[in-house]
Amino acid sequence: MSHAAPQDPxxxxxxxxxxxxxxxxxxxxDAEVPLTDTDVVHSRHGGTGPxxxxxxxxxxxxxxxxxxxxxxxxxxxxxxxxxxxxxxDEAVRTASGYFFSRPSDTLGAVGSAVGxxxxxxxxxxxxxxxxxxxxxxxxxxxxxxxxxxxLIAAGLGVALAFxxxxxxxxxxxxxxxxxxxxxWVGFGADLPxxxxxxxAMAVGIAAGALWAGIAxxxxxxxxxxxxxxxxxxxxxxxxxxxxxxxxxxxxxxxxSANPKTPPTAQSALMPDLLGxxxxxxxxxxxxxxxxxGVWWLLHRSTLGFTFRAVGENPSAARVAGVDVGRTxxxxxxxxxxxxxxxGTSQVLxxxxxxxxxxxxxGIGFDAITVALLGRSSxxxxxxASILFGAFKAGGSAMQASQGVPIEIVLVVQxxxxxxxxxxxxxxxVFRLPQPGRRRPPRSRSRRDRKAVTA
Amino acid sequence: MTLELRGITKRFGALVANDHIxxxxxxxxxxxxxxxxxxxxxxxxxxxYGLYTADEGEVLIDGVVQRFSGPGDAMAAGIxxxxxxxxxxxxxxxxxxxxxxxEETLSGGRLDxxxxxxxxxxxxxxxxxxxxxxxxxxxxxxGVQQRVEIIKALSRDARVIVFDEPTxxxxxxxxxxxxxxxxxLKDSGAxxxxxxxxxxxVREVADRITVVRRGAVVGEAEPGASDAELAALMxxxxxxxxxxxxxxxxxxxxxxxxxxxxxxxxxxxxxxxxSFAVDGGEVLVIxxxxxxxxxxxxxALVGLQRARSGSIRLDGRELVGLSVRRILEAGVGFxxxxxxxxxxxxxxxxxxxxxxxxxxxxxxxxRGMLQxxxxxxxxxxxxxEFDIRTQGIETPVGRLSGGNQQKVVLARELSRDLRLFVAAxxxxxxxxxxxxxxxxxxxxxxxAGVPVVVLSTELDEAVALGDRILVMYRGRVxxxxxxxxxxxxxxxxxxGIAPERTGAA
Numbered sequence: 001m002s003h004a005a006p007q008d009p010x011x012x013x014x015x016x017x018x019x020x021x022x023x024x025x026x027x028x029x030d031a032e033v034p035l036t037d038t039d040v041v042h043s044r045h046g047g048t049g050p051x052x053x054x055x056x057x058x059x060x061x062x063x064x065x066x067x068x069x070x071x072x073x074x075x076x077x078x079x080x081x082x083x084x085x086x087x088x089d090e091a092v093r094t095a096s097g098y099f100f101s102r103p104s105d106t107l108g109a110v111g112s113a114v115g116x117x118x119x120x121x122x123x124x125x126x127x128x129x130x131x132x133x134x135x136x137x138x139x140x141x142x143x144x145x146x147x148x149x150x151l152i153a154a155g156l157g158v159a160l161a162f163x164x165x166x167x168x169x170x171x172x173x174x175x176x177x178x179x180x181x182x183x184w185v186g187f188g189a190d191l192p193x194x195x196x197x198x199x200a201m202a203v204g205i206a207a208g209a210l211w212a213g214i215a216x217x218x219x220x221x222x223x224x225x226x227x228x229x230x231x232x233x234x235x236x237x238x239x240x241x242x243x244x245x246x247x248x249x250x251x252x253x254x255x256s257a258n259p260k261t262p263p264t265a266q267s268a269l270m271p272d273l274l275g276x277x278x279x280x281x282x283x284x285x286x287x288x289x290x291x292x293g294v295w296w297l298l299h300r301s302t303l304g305f306t307f308r309a310v311g312e313n314p315s316a317a318r319v320a321g322v323d324v325g326r327t328x329x330x331x332x333x334x335x336x337x338x339x340x341x342x343g344t345s346q347v348l349x350x351x352x353x354x355x356x357x358x359x360x361x362g363i364g365f366d367a368i369t370v371a372l373l374g375r376s377s378x379x380x381x382x383x384a385s386i387l388f389g390a391f392k393a394g395g396s397a398m399q400a401s402q403g404v405p406i407e408i409v410l411v412v413q414x415x416x417x418x419x420x421x422x423x424x425x426x427x428x429v430f431r432l433p434q435p436g437r438r439r440p441p442r443s444r445s446r447r448d449r450k451a452v453t454a
Numbered sequence: 455m456t457l458e459l460r461g462i463t464k465r466f467g468a469l470v471a472n473d474h475i476x477x478x479x480x481x482x483x484x485x486x487x488x489x490x491x492x493x494x495x496x497x498x499x500x501x502x503y504g505l506y507t508a509d510e511g512e513v514l515i516d517g518v519v520q521r522f523s524g525p526g527d528a529m530a531a532g533i534x535x536x537x538x539x540x541x542x543x544x545x546x547x548x549x550x551x552x553x554x555x556x557e558e559t560l561s562g563g564r565l566d567x568x569x570x571x572x573x574x575x576x577x578x579x580x581x582x583x584x585x586x587x588x589x590x591x592x593x594x595x596x597g598v599q600q601r602v603e604i605i606k607a608l609s610r611d612a613r614v615i616v617f618d619e620p621t622x623x624x625x626x627x628x629x630x631x632x633x634x635x636x637x638x639l640k641d642s643g644a645x646x647x648x649x650x651x652x653x654x655x656v657r658e659v660a661d662r663i664t665v666v667r668r669g670a671v672v673g674e675a676e677p678g679a680s681d682a683e684l685a686a687l688m689x690x691x692x693x694x695x696x697x698x699x700x701x702x703x704x705x706x707x708x709x710x711x712x713x714x715x716x717x718x719x720x721x722x723x724x725x726x727x728x729s730f731a732v733d734g735g736e737v738l739v740i741x742x743x744x745x746x747x748x749x750x751x752x753x754a755l756v757g758l759q760r761a762r763s764g765s766i767r768l769d770g771r772e773l774v775g776l777s778v779r780r781i782l783e784a785g786v787g788f789x790x791x792x793x794x795x796x797x798x799x800x801x802x803x804x805x806x807x808x809x810x811x812x813x814x815x816x817x818x819x820x821r822g823m824l825q826x827x828x829x830x831x832x833x834x835x836x837x838x839e840f841d842i843r844t845q846g847i848e849t850p851v852g853r854l855s856g857g858n859q860q861k862v863v864l865a866r867e868l869s870r871d872l873r874l875f876v877a878a879x880x881x882x883x884x885x886x887x888x889x890x891x892x893x894x895x896x897x898x899x900x901x902a903g904v905p906v907v908v909l910s911t912e913l914d915e916a917v918a919l920g921d922r923i924l925v926m927y928r929g930r931v932x933x934x935x936x937x938x939x940x941x942x943x944x945x946x947x948x949x950g951i952a953p954e955r956t957g958a959a
Contacts, residue, residue: 300826302813302814302819302824305813306813308799309802309810312799312801312802313795315796316795316796316797317799318796319756319758319797320782320811321814323777323779
């Protein structure tokens with residue numbers, strides 16, 4: 001979100017002036033850094049210090065909120081966005097100057113500002129009802145799906161890690177490393193299509209997997225917390241890529257002084273799905289396949305079963321003979337591979353004219369929001385990603401036609417995370433039933449008892 | 455003073471933890487609240503102590519309605535609570551703990567520790583305890599820590615003292631001492647509420663007994679009532695309290711543990727040179743007060759704790775150094791002490807939990823794919839066989855009652871081809887009805903010729919279930935004795951005093 005600069009599909013990066021390295025960890029990393037239950041295992045069965053069970057409880061609660069909470073969070077966030085639109089609107093401000101003599105003017109101005117803005121958002125994201133023909137009218141929808149493509153893959157990566165009890169904040173780094181690797185194969189190798197594309201994808205996915213695997217390995221062997229490690233790896237990836245891009249003979253385009261790669265070779269591109277009029281590329285199909293694949297992995301495979309068991313209760317998994325450390329590493333590898341897919345779809349499908357160190361476009365962090373909003377389920381991630389793709393596509397339209405600052409969309413996205421992190425708040429607002437506490441505090445686990453305070 | 459609870463109702467979602475409970479406690483009497491785990495005793499007391507707000511009903515003291523918004527209000531009204539798990543700060547001294555929350559200061563904001571010390575001494579003398587006000591709490595034995603809790607309550611002039619399962623962590627001797635203290639408190643005019651599920655203790659000290667079942671008061675009983683009568687009231691039907699079993703038919707030695715040493719993560723020795731053997735067809739109960747190394751010993755048998763030295767041989771095969779996976783494959787069944795933490799994945803379904811440790815090959819997994827059909831069929835069979843009361847095999851196991859959860863664990867472990875069965879506290883937090891069933895299954899496993907090791911902190915269970923009893927104290931094996939050994943000898947052994955004739959076998 002921090003970095004969700006509006007990006008012209010296929011048109012290269014829009015105004016990447018904000019190349020501040022503060023990008024890693026800007027948003028969600030600060031919001032929530034819960035410890036996972038895996039620490040508990042370490043603390044009890046020979047390892048690091050004691051873990052606070054409250055953190056793991058909060059983690060579980062945030063990661064597995066109900067659908068109703070997700071929906072409520074979106075509605076509340078949109079409501080918050082409306083207030084922002086009203087406050088920033090010129091006509092509303094003028095009318096509010098004489099609010100007490102004619103309040104209807106202010107209310108009317110608020111109504112039209114909010115109404116027009118969301119209408120513009122709809123036109124830019126779903127269906128352009130002002131267009132002359134259907135082919136033009138559905139263009140916004142395909143554009144939303146294009147924006148959603150990398151988010152789906154990245155969101156799956158974060159969601160899968162969540163399911164294994166891991167908080168993968170390292171999406172940015174994994175995407176950057178994957179993009180660099182895939183891009184290098186993409187413009188460097190000379191192979192026919194589709195071999196070239198597939199090789200570039202494979203290399204990119206492997207790079208993302210290995211980058212995330214570092215965090216998994218460190219956690220499994222030394223107990224280093226994956227939140228810290230993945231954030232730090234974001235910095236490493238960012239600066240590593242910056243250096244590669246600025247060094248002639250490495251990733252930098254020959255004969256150029258800009259920190260930018262050469263364009264991706266034609267034979268490595270993910271082709272357009274609906275012809276050149278639309279941006280939607282083959283990456284979307286890969287993303288959908290990834291949704292199906294992750295669903296299968298989680299619900300039908302033994303590997304996914306162990307991921308979920310470790311994520312829900314690492315102690316019980318360990319007693320059942322699961323190697324928790326190895327599972328952590330595998331989960332991070334798969335998660336990183338999915339983020340790698342997001343990175344490859346960026347360089348092979350989205351930004352094909354050469355990319356800079358902002359190729360991640362904030363997807364690594366948006367992925368966390370998407371995973372939370374989608375309740376860490378593959379289909380939920382798909383839906384949430386499309387919603388966020390629509391926000392991205394519609395945001396620019398809103399700015400262009402209504403002069404509403406694009407930041408409003410980012411505020412709405414941030415508010416969604418905020419509300420998801422506070423399910424009781426959402427439940428209270430919409431009068432949803434608060435989940436009953438099944439067990440009185442006394443009968444909680446014996447670890448809790450040890451942590452009893454005076 | 456008289457404490458009265460009228461029509462207390464407390465709901466957690468759909469669950470009614472307390473259903474219009476009436477209770478009257480008078481000064482100078484010990485009122486026992488008897489009920490199974492989950493019957494709603496603790497919820498009721500948490501309402502009384504201001505930790506929960508009742509949905510309906512009221513608390514009256516001497517006929518005046520009280521409104522407690524927190525434990526502070528309850529304390530101010532003269533209600534004290536001795537929690538099962540002490541609410542003490544381990545690194546503080548006794549005096550510091552006692553004054554915590556109502557510190558008195560001298561000029562300049564200095565703590566008035568001398569006053570607190572004097573108070574501790576005064577109360578201790580009044581009741582004949584020996585507690586050093588300057589001792590650091592974590593260095594004190596559990597029984598003494600409990601006294602600190604009592605002193606804390608008394609220092610706030612508590613007139614009603616609630617003891618919530620106070621004997622769970624005590625040796626039989628410490629329990630006797632606690633009973634004496636409770637009687638003294640009673641004689642000094644305090645009202646005592648004693649929460650327990652142990653029948654023996656109830657009959658010993660209670661003046662009045664109120665039995666709670668499923669959130670409601672089901673009746674009052676006389677202190678003279680028999681165990682069977684009380685148990686029947688608690689459970690709602692006649693219960694068989696003894697474990698019916700034939701003499702063991704011993705086979706060859708199955709498990710042979712030699713000089714086993716286990717250390718915790720800080721390097722402290724928690725199991726100190728344990729040696730014992732278990733034959734096929736016998737039950738060895740490892741008894742002792744909670745926290746004397748039994749848990750670690752059991753976990754070492756399954757590979758969850760690394761053995762520092764020594765050997766564990768099962769049918770001649772060395773288990774030390776093997777992974778948990780390999781040990782399970784070697785035919786070791788394990789019921790962990792805390793099923794919610796170590797035994798079950800609460801959000802997983804009954805079916806998933808039944809195959810939790812069996813997914814590395816056929817029949818429940820093939821080439822990395824779950825065999826859901828086989829699994830569900832297996833789950834349905836086991837739900838029937840073990841009488842697991844659940845809405846269906848897809849129900850999350852966390853929604854089942856403690857007893858049914860334990861049956862899921864038991865069904866999973868006993869369905870494998872076992873060469874050793876280790877059950878840690880198999881009936882803890884389990885309703886009396888399920889206890890019967892679990893005991894029967896354990897005896898059946900023994901009779902099938904499997905060596906069985908049972909960990910129990912409850913002397914009754916140890917005596918009823920075991921063929922032999924191994925008592926641990928501070929990580930050492932005090933002795934291994936037949937289960938016919940008198941209780942007082944066992945009690946002394948649990949306090950670390952070895953019986954004269956028997957050595958460590």
